[in-house]
Amino acid sequence: MKIKVAEEVKKALAEGKAVVALESTIISHGMPYPQNVETALRVEEEVRKNGAVPATIAIIDGVPTVGCNREEIEKLGKAGLTVTKVSRRDIPIVIAKGLNGATTVASTMILAEKAGVKIFATGGIGGVHRGAEKTMDISADLDELSKTNVTVVCAGAKSILDLNLTMEYLETKGVAVIGYGTDELPAFFTRESGIKVGYRMDTPKEIAESMKAKEDMGLEGGMLVTNPIPEEYSMDAKVIGEAIDKAVKEAEEKGVKGKDITPFLLDKIQKITGGDSLASNIQLVLNNARLASQIAVELSKLG
Ligand code: PSU
Ligand code: MN
Numbered sequence: 001m002k003i004k005v006a007e008e009v010k011k012a013l014a015e016g017k018a019v020v021a022l023e024s025t026i027i028s029h030g031m032p033y034p035q036n037v038e039t040a041l042r043v044e045e046e047v048r049k050n051g052a053v054p055a056t057i058a059i060i061d062g063v064p065t066v067g068c069n070r071e072e073i074e075k076l077g078k079a080g081l082t083v084t085k086v087s088r089r090d091i092p093i094v095i096a097k098g099l100n101g102a103t104t105v106a107s108t109m110i111l112a113e114k115a116g117v118k119i120f121a122t123g124g125i126g127g128v129h130r131g132a133e134k135t136m137d138i139s140a141d142l143d144e145l146s147k148t149n150v151t152v153v154c155a156g157a158k159s160i161l162d163l164n165l166t167m168e169y170l171e172t173k174g175v176a177v178i179g180y181g182t183d184e185l186p187a188f189f190t191r192e193s194g195i196k197v198g199y200r201m202d203t204p205k206e207i208a209e210s211m212k213a214k215e216d217m218g219l220e221g222g223m224l225v226t227n228p229i230p231e232e233y234s235m236d237a238k239v240i241g242e243a244i245d246k247a248v249k250e251a252e253e254k255g256v257k258g259k260d261i262t263p264f265l266l267d268k269i270q271k272i273t274g275g276d277s278l279a280s281n282i283q284l285v286l287n288n289a290r291l292a293s294q295i296a297v298e299l300s301k302l303g
Contacts, residue, residue, distance in 0.1 A: 002095075005115050006067025009055045013116050016303065018052035018296035020289065021112035021120035021150070024068070027056075028076050028083040028102035029263040030123060031278065032270070037077035039282050041070065043121070043289045050293030055117055057108045059086060062098035066115040076102055085259055087140045105152060106144035109222060113148050118211065118299060121153045121292035123285045124188045125224070126262060127166035130248060137261065138169065145222045146173035151211050153225040153292040155284040156186035156193065159244050160265045163193050171198070176223045178207060180291060186228035189235040189280055197226060204291065208298035227291050233283040235276065243272040 005013075012019050022043060027036045040056060047054040056068040058076055065072065076083055079100065086094050086101035088110060094101035103111065105125045112120050126139025145152065157166055163185060170177055179185065179197035187193040201207050207225055214223065228234075247268035256264045270277055 003064045003066060003111065003114055006055065006065075006069070008053055009067040009115070009117075012053040016300055018293065018300045019055055019117045020047045020052045020292045020296050021066070021108055021117045022047075022054055022056040022289070023105060023108040023120070023122050024056060024058035024076050024102040025085050025104045026123055026285070027073065028080055029085055030266055031281065033077050033080055035278060035282065036080075037074055039285060040073045040077065042282075043285055046286050046289040047121075047293045050290050050297070052293040052296045055112070055115070057103050057111050059091070059094050059099070059101035059103065061100060062095050064091070064095065064111050066111055066117065076100065081263060085263065087259065088144060089140070105141040106139070109144050109148045109150040109152065112150045117150070119151045119153065119292050119296050121285070121288040123155060123281060123288065124157050125152060125154050127157045127161040127163070128169050129261070130160070130162045132162060132165060135257065137257070139262070142166070142169050142173060142175070145170065145175045145224060147220055148222055149215065149220060151207070151223045151225060151295070153227055153288045153295070155188050155229050155288060156226045158188040158265075158269075159193075159241065160248060160262070160269070163187065163195055167195055170224065174221060176210070178210070178223060178225045180207075180225055180227040182226075182228050186226050188284070189229065189240045189277060190237050191228040191231065191234050192237075204294035205298045207295045208302060211295075211299060212302045225291070225295070227288050229280060229284040230287055233280045235273075235280055240269075240273065240277065243269050243277070246272060
């Protein structure tokens with residue numbers, strides 16, 4: 001298997017220490033340059049501060065890389081939307097062609113699992129899009145959660161998606177959705193959605209114990225931990241709701257679909273809401289990196 005694992009990550013894994021995977025589509029397609037690179041580096045620092053080793057994952061010149069260095073992160077961030085967004089189906093092609101690829105939640109999970117990393121922090125996951133009953137647009141992230149054994153820590157999902165259908169789909173696929181300190185699914189920019197999660201857990205230890213139990217049972221698939229954005233950075237539901245509706249409408253009018261739609265919506269929302277949503281986005285990612293690191297540390301104690 002031709003995966004390049006950074007020395008520091010390899011060593012931590014061999015010693016049973018805490019490691020946290022991080023995705024790279026959030027760098028190239030989720031935020032503008034240079035805030036994307038600054039954030040990626042800050043997130044790595046946050047992981048270290050909380051006792052774990054960060055492993056940013058991407059495909060670099062055709063090589064699946066677990067633990068990108070600063071230069072590689074800079075390269076992905078600068079290239080932005082011109083880097084190939086790599087979900088499950090894109091992995092072999094980007095490798096065969098020797099290209100750079102930014103990995104989504106789905107493909108980051110795949111590479112993390114192959115390297116032996118059990119937990120992964122990000123901002124938001126893909127899900128069932130609004131109108132999916134007609135378009136069938138359901139992110140490959142959800143199916144990946146049903147088959148790849150990596151726990152994903154996120155801030156819920158943006159309401160560019162149909163959050164009710166996303167939860168139903170995850171239930172069908174056998175993916176446990178955990179609310180960290182909450183009974184409700186957080187909606188990324190806001191702490192509430194009015195939708196119940198499967199389980200509420202209040203400590204990183206409880207989450208690590210559930211991960212361990214799943215692994216001991218040999219059950220395939222991951223778990224989804226949803227961590228609400230810190231109160232002080234959460235946004236006004238009405239303001240963000242209107243921005244999202246406007247972005248969705250524009251995507252429809254322009255006929256944007258397939259893999260382009262999520263990056264299109266993220267970009268539009270950022271432009272409509274200005275710096276506010278970016279600042280919130282950065283804070284929630286840091287918050288998720290912190291929680292994922294704490295879970296990873298607890299997990300390493302369980303052996
Ligand atoms: N949602 C966000 N921020 C993101 C993404 C989604 O709020 O950065 C990215 C993630 O990489 C996610 C991907 O895995 O978009 C989902 O793309 P798609 O809907 O095409 O599966
Ligand atoms: Mn899609």
